[in-house]
Amino acid sequence: MSTVENAAPSHFIRNIIKADLEADTHKGRVHTRFPPEPNGYLHMGHAKSICLNFGMAEEFSGKCNLRFDDTNPEKESTEYVNAIKEDVRWLGFDWGDREFYASDYFEKLHDFAVELIRGGKAYVCSLSAEETRSYRGTLTEAGKNSPYRDRSVEENLDLFARMRAGEFDEGSHVLRLKIDMASPNFLMRDPTIYRIRKVHHHRTGDAWCIYPMYDFTHCISDALEGITHSICTLEFENNREIYDWVLDNIDAPARPRQYEFARLNLSSTVLSKRKLIQLVNEGHVHGWDDPRMPTLSGLRRRGVPAAALRDFCERIGVAKKDSTVDLALFEYCVRDHLNASAPRRMGVLDPVKLVITNYPEGEVEWLDAVNHPGDPAFGSRKVPFSRELWIEREDFMEDPPKKFFRLSPGREVRLRFAYFVTCEEIVKDPDTGEVVEIRAVYDPETLGGNAPDGRKVKATIHWVSQSHALEAEARLYDRLFTQEDPDDMPEGKSFLDALNPDSLVQKKAFLEPAMAESLPGDVFQLERVGYFAVDPDSQRERPVLNRTVTLRDSWAKAAGKS
RNA sequence: UGGGGCGUCGUCAAGCGGUAAGACACAGGAUUUUGAUUCCUGCAUUCGGAGGUUCGAAUCCUCCCGCCCCAGCCA
Numbered sequence: 001m002s003t004v005e006n007a008a009p010s011h012f013i014r015n016i017i018k019a020d021l022e023a024d025t026h027k028g029r030v031h032t033r034f035p036p037e038p039n040g041y042l043h044m045g046h047a048k049s050i051c052l053n054f055g056m057a058e059e060f061s062g063k064c065n066l067r068f069d070d071t072n073p074e075k076e077s078t079e080y081v082n083a084i085k086e087d088v089r090w091l092g093f094d095w096g097d098r099e100f101y102a103s104d105y106f107e108k109l110h111d112f113a114v115e116l117i118r119g120g121k122a123y124v125c126s127l128s129a130e131e132t133r134s135y136r137g138t139l140t141e142a143g144k145n146s147p148y149r150d151r152s153v154e155e156n157l158d159l160f161a162r163m164r165a166g167e168f169d170e171g172s173h174v175l176r177l178k179i180d181m182a183s184p185n186f187l188m189r190d191p192t193i194y195r196i197r198k199v200h201h202h203r204t205g206d207a208w209c210i211y212p213m214y215d216f217t218h219c220i221s222d223a224l225e226g227i228t229h230s231i232c233t234l235e236f237e238n239n240r241e242i243y244d245w246v247l248d249n250i251d252a253p254a255r256p257r258q259y260e261f262a263r264l265n266l267s268s269t270v271l272s273k274r275k276l277i278q279l280v281n282e283g284h285v286h287g288w289d290d291p292r293m294p295t296l297s298g299l300r301r302r303g304v305p306a307a308a309l310r311d312f313c314e315r316i317g318v319a320k321k322d323s324t325v326d327l328a329l330f331e332y333c334v335r336d337h338l339n340a341s342a343p344r345r346m347g348v349l350d351p352v353k354l355v356i357t358n359y360p361e362g363e364v365e366w367l368d369a370v371n372h373p374g375d376p377a378f379g380s381r382k383v384p385f386s387r388e389l390w391i392e393r394e395d396f397m398e399d400p401p402k403k404f405f406r407l408s409p410g411r412e413v414r415l416r417f418a419y420f421v422t423c424e425e426i427v428k429d430p431d432t433g434e435v436v437e438i439r440a441v442y443d444p445e446t447l448g449g450n451a452p453d454g455r456k457v458k459a460t461i462h463w464v465s466q467s468h469a470l471e472a473e474a475r476l477y478d479r480l481f482t483q484e485d486p487d488d489m490p491e492g493k494s495f496l497d498a499l500n501p502d503s504l505v506q507k508k509a510f511l512e513p514a515m516a517e518s519l520p521g522d523v524f525q526l527e528r529v530g531y532f533a534v535d536p537d538s539q540r541e542r543p544v545l546n547r548t549v550t551l552r553d554s555w556a557k558a559a560g561k562s
Numbered sequence: 563u564g565g566g567g568c569g570u571c572g573u574c575a576a577g578c579g580g581u582a583a584g585a586c587a588c589a590g591g592a593u594u595u596u597g598a599u600u601c602c603u604g605c606a607u608u609c610g611g612a613g614g615u616u617c618g619a620a621u622c623c624u625c626c627c628g629c630c631c632c633a634g635c636c637a
Contacts, residue, residue: 009575009576009583009584009585010575010576010577011575011576035637037636037637039636039637069637071636071637072636072637074636075636075637125635128635129634129635132635133633133634136633137564137633138564138633139563139564139565139632139633140563140564141564142564143633170635171635173635174635176635183565184564184565184566185564185565185566185632186564186565186632186633187632187633189633192634192635194635195635196635197635211635213634213635213636213637214636214637215637217637218637234567234568234630234631235630235631235632235637236631236637237566237567237631237632238565238566238567238631238632239632239637240566241566260567262568262630267573273637315574315575315585315586316574316575316585317574317575317576317585318575319568319574319575320567320568321567321568321569321574321575321630322567322568322569322629322630322631323573323574323575324573324574325573325574325586326572326573326574326586326587328573328586328587329573329574329585329586329587330586331586332585332586332587333586335598335599339598339599340599344596373594373595373596373598373599374599374600403597405597406597414595415595416595416596417595418595448595449595450595457595458597459597460594460595460596460597461596462596525596525598527596527598528596528597528598529596551596551597551598551599552597552598552599553597553598554597554598555597556597557597558597
């Protein structure tokens with residue numbers, strides 16, 4: 001392979017970093033950060049950001065910090081902090097000893113605020129929230145200056161100190177930047193940078209009752225950490241002006257730059273913290289790590305390899321265009337990785353009995369079965385074969401259409417790793433007409449799956465010996481939403497109305513006995529059925545399997561068309 | 563109707579004045595003890611639209627159209 005083929009796809013962030021390196025903008029350094037707010041679990045959108053931030057640092061021999069943006073104690077908690085750390089680690093990234101918290105900077109942030117007050121660039125405003133809003137103006141009209149805008153430096157210093165000391169009620173005063181109430185950019189109309197909140201903070205406890213806001217905190221935190229490239233999503237483009245203003249108006253220890261990229265949107269999926277929290281709180285799913293959730297913990301439980309997610313993030317690219325990635329691309333990445341990494345097993349999800357009438361009663365043969373048809377390194381295992389088996393109901397048709405190759409009356413097929421069998425008769429439930437038993441004969445000469453006379457069969461089906469079968473619970477997951485865009489619902493409907501009622505279907509399955517050895521987290525391919533991850537709910541005697549993703553099924557596609 | 567962004571195949575996405583990469587999806591075909599995998603083949607005479615500059619434009623200029631973001635003491 002040439003280096004051109006190996007080169008990571010070009011994207012604007014990478015181009016900017018390369019240009020900065022060439023121009024020596026940051027003394028040859030590349031230092032990024034991933035700055036989650038610990039108010040929810042990480043999802044695939046965060047994965048894109050994590051891969052970008054840690055990925056750029058890695059690629060250019062730089063560093064990436066993990067920084068919790070914990071300036072709003074009302075919504076944040078250590079539960080989230082811990083979950084986020086676990087998820088980032090699982091994704092495959094290491095922040096070394098650079099685990100930071102915006103709350104670590106509260107004292108410094110406070111000092112910068114005082115510096116701004118001294119310079120006449122910040123003031124304590126005593127307007128109520130509603131008044132502040134009305135003074136702000138509209139999209140087309142300039143705002144009005146707050147009547148408190150011209151308080152003296154001394155008065156501001158005094159008031160701010162007393163705010164900190166807890167002398168005032170929440171909402172009675174805020175600290176604002178003195179910029180320009182007529183700015184066409186709303187965020188520049190004297191933004192609030194401190195508010196009074198008499199609540200307990202998960203890290204600083206009750207040490208503070210004034211908390212700095214995002215626009216003031218983020219840029220300074222970046223500067224304090226020596227961040228060179230502060231990468232965030234598109235909705236922060238308008239905030240860049242304050243980001244620059246603050247750093248230009250304090251004695252900043254460094255001069256990071258902010259760049260914005262388009263956040264990830266995925267078809268048939270919802271990726272907003274607010275909505276994910278709602279799904280959890282209202283019980284539409286069984287928690288943040290429900291395998292149907294696009295959270296990292298959900299995907300992990302579902303059986304998605306971290307490498308597949310990283311690959312996905314690489315493939316979707318990084319740009320400034322609002323876009324929605326097809327869920328099919330993600331599924332492709334998952335299958336691609338699992339195809340290479342998942343050992344094969346046999347299991348039947350919708351069983352129907354198959355009796356081999358000419359096979360001796362009570363006899364059992366332990367047959368060799370390779371664990372991976374494409375990779376001998378996976379070795380092999382033994383699978384018990386006997387007279388009575390379970391096969392998949394959909395692998396039999398009494399009256400098959402032209403292109404159906406599987407079992408049907410008079411038809412011979414191969415039982416994977418075992419023998420050729422020919423269907424001779426079927427037994428139906430007299431009341432329902434449902435096929436309850438299929439009777440077939442096997443050809444002893446075809447042991448291992450090949451006929452000495454060279455005759456061929458058009459299909460191979462999987463099976464499990466009834467007396468050896470391990471009963472399991474299979475949880476079949478499908479997309480959580482039926483609409484491609486769950487947010488695009490008719491008037492009066494919400495994304496909740498797009499919830500897929502069949503996103504989870506539980507089934508009793510029969511597995512080959514080797515599956516008893518599986519451990520939670522293991523992922524297997526049940527041949528011809530799909531990839532399944534062993535759930536933490538699993539027990540040795542009764543495994544619980546989460547279907548990660550189905551196999552591609554061109555027969556189902558073809559059959560669906562006709 | 564203020565400001566900030568964005569518009570290249572069904573979906574992502576390269577391209578940065580020299581004559582439209584790649585991936586997924588889709589459609590054919592080959593191989594196959596998973597109708598899986600793998601492997602071939604096809605898939606934008608055209609880059610939101612209209613003008614202009616140029617020997618030459620997706621790339622430069624002008625105008626127009628469409629979409630997204632901003633009026634939290636959230637991030």
